[in-house]
Amino acid sequence: MMLRRNQPLLAQLLQRAPAWGPRRKSHLAEEDVVPFARAVIGTFFQGQPSLGNQYLEDALLRGYLKRHLPPQVFAEANQDLQRFGARVSGEILNLGQECEAIPPRLQQFDAWGKRVDLILTCPAWKKLKRISAEEGLIAIGYERKYSNWSRVYQAAKLFMFSPSSGMFICPLAMTDGATKVLQVTKSSGPPGEAFNHLTSRDPKLFWTSGQWMTERKGGSDVAHGTETVACKQDDGTYKLFGFKWFTSATDADMTLALARIMDAQGSVTKGTKGLSLFFLKLRDEQGQLNGIEVQRLKEKLGTRQLPTAELLLDGAQAHLVSQEGRGVATIANMLNITRIYNSIGAVSCMRRIVVTAREYATQRFVFGKFIKDHPLHTQTLARMEVQVRGGFLLVMELVRLLGLEETNMASTQDSHLLRLLASVAKLYTGKQVVATVSEGLECFGGQGYMEDTNLPGILRDSQVLTIWEGTTNVLALDTLQVLAKSQGQVMQAFSASVQEKLASASDRSELASSIQCLQEALGRLALQLEKLLGQGRTSMEMAARDLAYTLARIYIGALLVEHAAWAEASPSDIYASQRWCEQDLCPLDAAQQAGCYEADALCRDMDLVYEGSPTYKTKESAQASQKTVV
Structure with missing residues (x-):
């Protein structure tokens, strides 16, 4: 029965x-x-989502390139990117997963007790370095075969490469940043020779670079945190002595490092003016470390594929590449590049989780139908897709501006926007990716939490993108500084650019509502900025994050509208611009009206955060204490 x-x-x-x-x-x-x-x-088996050609399956990427690139450039890039898209979802993805499974390890001593400090990486990590050279992932940006469009073409390849590559985009970011510095400083001798290695397409000649700025005091405050000293030698080189607390991609061939030059009396100049930038190779011709001891590898939440170490510099031979005392100004060129890479990495992770989730939705069958046919689930995916599209257009606009600047084709407005958007894009996409990937894991239910699906690793790796190259608050303050230093010119450039993009779509009735929302948000932004200027420095600093978010949302909205007005835009392009403008485009205005930047707001914030803490007394408890004493 x-x-x-x-x-x-x-x-x-x-x-x-x-x-x-x-x-x-x-x-x-x-x-x-x-x-x-x-x-x-x-x-019963749950369907495993497959990863197809990462170029052919990305309509926005292909549409963007077709819209912007000259026809002949697009024809060549289109062919190469189709081939590369297949390589990314096959060979490169497999290598990236191998790097995750076999993280680097440190061998400090050999079998006979000799200190060797070898950072051992898996074969897949080395193959990714070879592929990076073959594909010209650095070279494309410096060969300039396509003039100002070379950077856009390069960014398209990096965008596809990044989420499959086991975080190899990190050493590539520092390599590109170092290449930029050596190009700008017109370095000769060993640093000048390094430029040819960094831009080589020959795997046997290709070098990667590190970036050693952070020391034991940590953080972005290199002016007060850098303790490493440089002692000049008779041959014009320097020896570096210090402790570098975070050194990513420590298996690189060379690095750039900050240090303070010590004079004959053993004194150094403190602060920013005392910092100079140096080039050094990690190993000599015999393979021995260059006055470097690897203290340990860092144990991290994510980016486990990537060797990150604490290093003691004990007489490392180095070459000065900046003018003495101009180290921080020189690395500004590097920071623009590495922040762009950070943004590319963020948006590419967002794209990967959405692509994987939408594929899974066509296979997973629950409650009587595939989850793609459940309206709420599709709505969730659509909201994620809008975030991806907005972040992508912001990053590509930044890359386009970089290409114009590097080929001396940038207008004054372009230059102002590049400086502003480098910080804004990095901080905003860093926040976007964590939220989007976290939402994406939910789309897989319990499978999104299982390590052997390789999905949790995307979230772990994404989390670092809010921290690398400056945290959200550091970059928000940097944004404030950019606006202040230009005495209004950067803000004028921002507003003019937004208006130009909206004007290009003024004849499209389906975009009228989005245009109106963006113009109103731009007006509210101007009004609140004027109010903040009268409230003083503390209020401006408290508003910095909301201001940066407002700049990002308004500019992304303008980019989405501009793309939707393109003659070959799809209905989805139009819909994405409409969906973007449904959110609060000016959080600065909302927070100002709520009194978040008023004179006593900081005290209220302190009381809220530290209530109950034994190390802090609220205003009320402090007053009570005074009465008791009396």
């Missing part, structure tokens, strides 16, 4: 099984099969 009762349900399950996964063969007849018996454990 039990078997017969359950048979209709069992038959139904067996009929549906092919749509979900392979049916496990059984020696039992169907009518004899018992539910949950060992013979039918394999009847």
